[in-house]
Amino acid sequence: MSPLYxxxxxxxxxxxxxxxxxxxxxxxxxxxTIAAATFGSSVWLAWNVLGTGPExxxxxxxxxxxxxxxxxxxxxxxxLTTAIFSRPxxxxxxxxxxxxxxxxxxxxxxxxGFLFAMLLALTTNNMGVLWVAMEAATLTTVxxxxxxxxxxxxxxxxxxxxxxxVGIAQALFGTVLLYFAxxxxxxxxxxxxxLWSVLHNHATQLDPAVLAIAFVFLLVGYGTKVGLxxxxxxxxxxxxxxxxxxxxxxxxxxxxxxxxALVRVKMLVDGSLHTALAGxxxxxxxxxxxxxxxxxxxxxxxxxxxxxxSSIEHMGLxxxxxxxxxxxxxxxxxxxxxxxxxxxxxxxxxxxxxxxLAGTQRIExxxxxxxxxxxxxxGLLIGTLAIAGFPxxxxxxxxxxxxxxxxxxxxxxxxxxxxxxxxxxxGLFRHLQPMVYGTPPPGQTRVKANMLPVAIHLALVLWxxxxxxxxxxxxFEQATSLISxxxxx
Amino acid sequence: MxxxxxSLFSQGILVSAALVLFTSFVMLAQARIQPxxxxxAWQGALLSITTALVALVSGHxxxxxxxxxxxGLKALLIPWxxxxxxxxxxxxxxxxxxxxxxxxxxxxxxxxxxCYYVALPIAQLSTLVTRNTIAVSMATVLxxxxxxxxxxxxxxxxxxxxxxxxxxxxAAVASTYGMPMIVELGVAFDVxxxxxLFGVFFFQIRTSIDSLDVDRLNRLSxxxx
Numbered sequence: 001m002s003p004l005y006x007x008x009x010x011x012x013x014x015x016x017x018x019x020x021x022x023x024x025x026x027x028x029x030x031x032x033t034i035a036a037a038t039f040g041s042s043v044w045l046a047w048n049v050l051g052t053g054p055e056x057x058x059x060x061x062x063x064x065x066x067x068x069x070x071x072x073x074x075x076x077x078x079x080l081t082t083a084i085f086s087r088p089x090x091x092x093x094x095x096x097x098x099x100x101x102x103x104x105x106x107x108x109x110x111x112x113g114f115l116f117a118m119l120l121a122l123t124t125n126n127m128g129v130l131w132v133a134m135e136a137a138t139l140t141t142v143x144x145x146x147x148x149x150x151x152x153x154x155x156x157x158x159x160x161x162x163x164x165x166v167g168i169a170q171a172l173f174g175t176v177l178l179y180f181a182x183x184x185x186x187x188x189x190x191x192x193x194x195l196w197s198v199l200h201n202h203a204t205q206l207d208p209a210v211l212a213i214a215f216v217f218l219l220v221g222y223g224t225k226v227g228l229x230x231x232x233x234x235x236x237x238x239x240x241x242x243x244x245x246x247x248x249x250x251x252x253x254x255x256x257x258x259x260x261a262l263v264r265v266k267m268l269v270d271g272s273l274h275t276a277l278a279g280x281x282x283x284x285x286x287x288x289x290x291x292x293x294x295x296x297x298x299x300x301x302x303x304x305x306x307x308x309x310s311s312i313e314h315m316g317l318x319x320x321x322x323x324x325x326x327x328x329x330x331x332x333x334x335x336x337x338x339x340x341x342x343x344x345x346x347x348x349x350x351x352x353x354x355x356x357l358a359g360t361q362r363i364e365x366x367x368x369x370x371x372x373x374x375x376x377x378x379g380l381l382i383g384t385l386a387i388a389g390f391p392x393x394x395x396x397x398x399x400x401x402x403x404x405x406x407x408x409x410x411x412x413x414x415x416x417x418x419x420x421x422x423x424x425x426x427g428l429f430r431h432l433q434p435m436v437y438g439t440p441p442p443g444q445t446r447v448k449a450n451m452l453p454v455a456i457h458l459a460l461v462l463w464x465x466x467x468x469x470x471x472x473x474x475x476f477e478q479a480t481s482l483i484s485x486x487x488x489x
Numbered sequence: 490m491x492x493x494x495x496s497l498f499s500q501g502i503l504v505s506a507a508l509v510l511f512t513s514f515v516m517l518a519q520a521r522i523q524p525x526x527x528x529x530a531w532q533g534a535l536l537s538i539t540t541a542l543v544a545l546v547s548g549h550x551x552x553x554x555x556x557x558x559x560x561g562l563k564a565l566l567i568p569w570x571x572x573x574x575x576x577x578x579x580x581x582x583x584x585x586x587x588x589x590x591x592x593x594x595x596x597x598x599x600x601x602x603x604c605y606y607v608a609l610p611i612a613q614l615s616t617l618v619t620r621n622t623i624a625v626s627m628a629t630v631l632x633x634x635x636x637x638x639x640x641x642x643x644x645x646x647x648x649x650x651x652x653x654x655x656x657x658x659x660a661a662v663a664s665t666y667g668m669p670m671i672v673e674l675g676v677a678f679d680v681x682x683x684x685x686l687f688g689v690f691f692f693q694i695r696t697s698i699d700s701l702d703v704d705r706l707n708r709l710s711x712x713x714x
Binding site: 061126128129131132135136139142143146149150151152154155156157158159161162165166169170172173175176177179180183191194209210213236237241 | 607610623626627630634637643646650653654656657660661664665668669671672675676678679682683686687689690693694696697698703706707708709
């Protein structure tokens, strides 16, 4: 049995099983165990693909290549560390009375359901199933955003539901057009015309006019989920009002998966169009998101909202880099996807502890973290340093590579990029400084914090900044040559 | 080419396309909740008739299944769920005050013209029938969005959302004889789950703001209190 099926069946079965476990303490442990098993099988899968190359499942429904296998491993890894963090954290939330045991059952079941939806979206070969899985990812998380049932969280969940639902409907229309174009050329009698592998092989034969329109719809659709400005309004709300483990996986994983879908589509459209239309559109939207989000960082009052805007900023940068195309930019974007999701999920974990400690998410009431609980304060400080792109960390590496690639192909665009980075840096640190160093309000006490996931993530990001391990760079190179058609460096 | 020169099948498709578009306009103009739900159910029924028609002529047997699925889901189950919810929430006789109803309808007409314009390049490689149906399905999608924008109650927004799905389904059936079965089943499943979740949300919104007027969901913004 291929590890691929384990990767998919484990979270699905886990989701069903956890729906039946009434005790939330036991469910927390089961959740961690299943996530660990999923991660184990994803490593196994990655190992296979690394050795033997792309793998097409017998029914052609799944296709694993270098590009998605590393995202599968990353998704399973962050899923695991977040599950480890979520167990004591959510237990604490139950003790604080913010959520009751029945809703914890929903939470655990949906957590695994969400992981399943994302892994399905990553591994599937069928563009239609990709859409179904992306929609399922929304459906599984929407009730989690409103888990606390405060008016704010219900509002956030409604916005998330409606905006993402309508947005992703555009992607379905794009998929229909894709199918339409493929059927015209490849014949209506085949039933494999919606498979990505088939479409990619015949991309040059597809009608450019239809594909251009399809891409616009797909960009709007999946772009909504990536959080591209001006389709980003749901993102800060959903990320800030849901429980913190949800913010971590939404920011760290869901956005990546949506961007993955977009890049897959771009590969098809580029093959057919022979112009840079898709790339230019992605560059435009990416740069706009990057600049707007970095400005918005300054206006935040809620700590989770602030880091959500930072997610938009980084997703914008990645979209921009994928849009430039070319080997160097693609390599940088892939690296940035990895380091961003590691760093951002670790930040959200720390933020969760910080807001439990201060009893609020409002920035002006979170003060003196380092004095009250050094590991939380340092975790937040180092995490933010990493996400702002300070030198030894991996984010610096990838941002530097993006700048390099921009310098080569679009020299004058380096200016707004540098400006945006500086603005984002200032925006993050003006809020961070008093939160970490300020005087703690009287009576602020320590909370039980599990900083292990944070330490592991940040150590990995540091490692990626100092040297990229050989197997990983090999992966990235394979993925880069898949996407951009040439090898980096 | 004259309409009468087309085959009966093509004419039938064009008629049902026109009727689907018509129901979209009916929904746009309908301010009462219950008739709105009926109009939505009619749109679902028309969709499934179109699908069955396409199946009959093209011989794609799997389309019969999706016709049945559409009829069960879009014409019966979801409207029935919405109807029951409105009764349980005691809003079935509510009349919504639609701002600028005639302007909204004119805007809808403009959207339809725009969709025909966008569909022009596609028409180059396509027949008269598909050009029309692609434009109409795109228009149904956009009209659904317009419905969502112009309304303030959660129920009307959900109906707008579902009619967007209808437009997408229509596009798939009319232009490509439906999507592969696995995709259609997946989409149908997603729509069903979405419908159930919307029901859950009606109650959550009702308890949190004591109304279903989503304009009053306005707490979250960049302002600090």
